[in-house]
Amino acid sequence: NAGVTQTPKFRVLKTGQSMTLLCAQDMNHEYMYWYRQDPGMGLRLIHYSVGEGTTAKGEVPDGYNVSRLKKQNFLLGLESAAPSQTSVYFCASSYRQGSTKYEQYFGPGTRLTVT
């Protein structure tokens, strides 16, 4: 199993450009999440999804959109990138509940720079 994968690994955008980050998981997880990591801020939740076709806002959703058309994929879109969106983006996924209660599995991250 590949676990959680993210593409691309690195990207540089100019202000105003758009892009989509792709997250894929092969663990048949119900739940998927997008976080951003900034120095001194820890991880902050952007959006999450509890199932195919369903998404919800997290702590810092402004400037981002998401879609979950297939259970295994969770896309994060930036419609008009801003320098404040320079960050490392992590995708995660998790089971519904069970013995591994609430454990999330993380991808390797995408480093995005907006100039």
Next chain:
Amino acid sequence: GDSVTQMEGPVTLSEEAFLTINCTYTATGYPSLFWYVQYPGEGLQLLLKATKADDKGSNKGFEATYRKETTSFHLEKGSVQVSDSAVYFCALGQGLNSGYSTLTFGKGTMLLVSP
């Protein structure tokens, strides 16, 4: 809302020294508690977890005990190695309606271990 506070780093230790990284939390209800580790250039990996009061999570020589009375989940290791150098995140998981959850992370503590 829920919050996690962990000691600021970096924590600098010599190999074989004793490690403590403090973590306290504020939450309603009965959250699960986690420690995640992030090695340079990688995503987060679950290190250990505890799902109820007085539970002790342990893995790779690290351990932490869920203390409800002091709302703490301090990470300890008796003898650190150079390979333990990483950023450690304390996190709190809360169940939301329909059984899913989100994680609230602390800001992370960098550990640097020298030979």
